[in-house]
Amino acid sequence: MAMAVSSTGSSPVPGRGPALGDFPPSNCGTAYVWRFDSTAPGPVLMISAAVHGNEVCGAQAIGALLDSGLNPANGAIILALANPDAYAAYLKGDSVGRYVDQDMNRLWGADMLAQPAIDRETRRCRELLPFLRETDFLVDLHSMTLEGPPLVLTGQMPRARQFAEQLCIGDFLIADTGHAAGLRMRDFGPFSDAQSRQTALLLECGQHQSPQAGAVALRACLRLVGFFGHKIPEKLEKDMQKQLRHGAVQEPPRPPQAVRITDTITVRTEHYRYLGPAAALNIVAEQGTLIARDGDQPITTPYPDCVILMPSMQASPGQTAMRLGRLTG
Numbered sequence: 001m002a003m004a005v006s007s008t009g010s011s012p013v014p015g016r017g018p019a020l021g022d023f024p025p026s027n028c029g030t031a032y033v034w035r036f037d038s039t040a041p042g043p044v045l046m047i048s049a050a051v052h053g054n055e056v057c058g059a060q061a062i063g064a065l066l067d068s069g070l071n072p073a074n075g076a077i078i079l080a081l082a083n084p085d086a087y088a089a090y091l092k093g094d095s096v097g098r099y100v101d102q103d104m105n106r107l108w109g110a111d112m113l114a115q116p117a118i119d120r121e122t123r124r125c126r127e128l129l130p131f132l133r134e135t136d137f138l139v140d141l142h143s144m145t146l147e148g149p150p151l152v153l154t155g156q157m158p159r160a161r162q163f164a165e166q167l168c169i170g171d172f173l174i175a176d177t178g179h180a181a182g183l184r185m186r187d188f189g190p191f192s193d194a195q196s197r198q199t200a201l202l203l204e205c206g207q208h209q210s211p212q213a214g215a216v217a218l219r220a221c222l223r224l225v226g227f228f229g230h231k232i233p234e235k236l237e238k239d240m241q242k243q244l245r246h247g248a249v250q251e252p253p254r255p256p257q258a259v260r261i262t263d264t265i266t267v268r269t270e271h272y273r274y275l276g277p278a279a280a281l282n283i284v285a286e287q288g289t290l291i292a293r294d295g296d297q298p299i300t301t302p303y304p305d306c307v308i309l310m311p312s313m314q315a316s317p318g319q320t321a322m323r324l325g326r327l328t329g
Contacts, residue, residue: 017056018063020088023081030127032081034066042074043136043228047221048128049079051105051140051185053086053097057205057213058141061221068233070225077225078131082140082185085120106182110189132188137163138200139224140185141217143208144310148280150216150252151309153202155192161258163199167227169220170203171252172281174309175328176261179320204280204310215240215249255329259307263324267315269295274311274321282308283327292321 020032028035047065049058062079070077081087083104090097101119106112108125117123132138144151152170154160156177164173178187184202191200203220206213219240226232243249276282276291284291284301291308292299301308302324311322 017050017059017087017091019091020081020084022063024066030131032084033128033131034079035076035131036070036072036078037076038072038074040074042072042076044076044078044134045224045228046078046080046131046135046138047141047224048082048138048185049141049217050084050087051082052099052103052142053083053088053090053094054208055141055143056087056090056208057143057217059087060214061141061217064218064236064239065221065233068236070233071231073228073230075136075228077230078135080128080131082128083121083124085124103181105184106179108185108188109183112182132185133190135200136198137224137228138186138191138198139169139220140200140202141220142202142204143206143210143213144204144280145208145313146278146280146310147207147210148204148310150206151204151281152256153186153204155187155200157192157194157199159197160191160199160201164201165255167201167220167223168252168254168256169201169216169223171256173256173258174261174323174325175259176309176323176325177264180264180266181318181320207280212249215243219249258328259309259325260328261309261323261325263302265292265294265299265321265324267294267312267317267319267321268297269317271295272315272317272321274313276308276311278311278313280310282311284308294321 026033049062086099102121104121149171151172152164153174154164186200186202190196190198205216222232272294274292284306287304289301307325309323315321
């Protein structure tokens with residue numbers, strides 16, 4: 001039976017999420033996690049938001065879902081504000097607010113999860129582990145520094161790409177291997193196991209401050225809920241249809257374009273500079289185009305029509321500078 005909870009959050013403001021106090025108490029014993037169970041068997045769905053505290057669009061979507069009420073037809077639905085400490089820091093004025101102690105979205109490898117939980121992000125990962133282990137389908141909601149279309153990062157598993165194609169929640173499907181600095185939530189254990197059926201998607205909803213990002217996040221939530229036969233709250237359905245009619249959010253192309261990542265560029269020196277177009281996804285026509293310098297080393301496009309994915313304007317050694325890929329269909 002679903003447990004009734006409600007949020008007192010107001011209408012979403014671009015770049016500003018609901019205050020933590022606007023969310024209801026947890027109904028499952030873990031702070032800022034809400035679980036809704038049905039009496040019928042079915043898959044466990046999980047929607048996570050605010051893995052990075054300054055990415056508020058997912059928190060806006062979760063607030064809207066809690067306001068409207070959820071009553072699963074089967075299985076269970078889990079909603080989670082993944083990093084509430086970082087989210088609170090951002091809302092209080094931390095201009096970055098991405099994390100408190102370390103990047104939560106690099107901690108999901110077995111080695112990192114086994115380390116002593118002496119910082120807030122690692123402790124929070126431990127709290128979320130039981131929910132992730134039982135999740136059949138995860139959608140992890142993020143936003144980007146640069147302007148760009150909604151991007152679905154599917155990882156390497158074919159089942160994730162197939163699921164993303166069915167949901168149709170982004171303009172591009174990115175088959176990538178993640179980051180050298182550590183595994184993301186969407187790469188956690190069974191989500192990246194070829195023998196598992198558990199499936200995860202990471203959705204980059206748009207630029208952090210974009211008015212569309214919250215609508216893209218909410219649309220993804222409604223698509224996920226509707227895909228598995230759960231009733232979509234009428235108010236949310238009407239709001240989404242209104243935004244589509246007025247052009248506040250665009251329907252993704254069917255089928256979305258697919259990109260296979262071939263190169264992940266990791267920063268080596270303190271003197272990295274990105275020189276390419278300032279957008280979250282660019283396609284550079286000519287092979288050999290200079291797009292960055294890392295100290296004295298030039299970085300150029302390795303082939304024609306090279307996709308540059310989410311380049312960092314500034315990055316430190318060990319961090320991902322950008323990813324390069326090919327359009328595959």
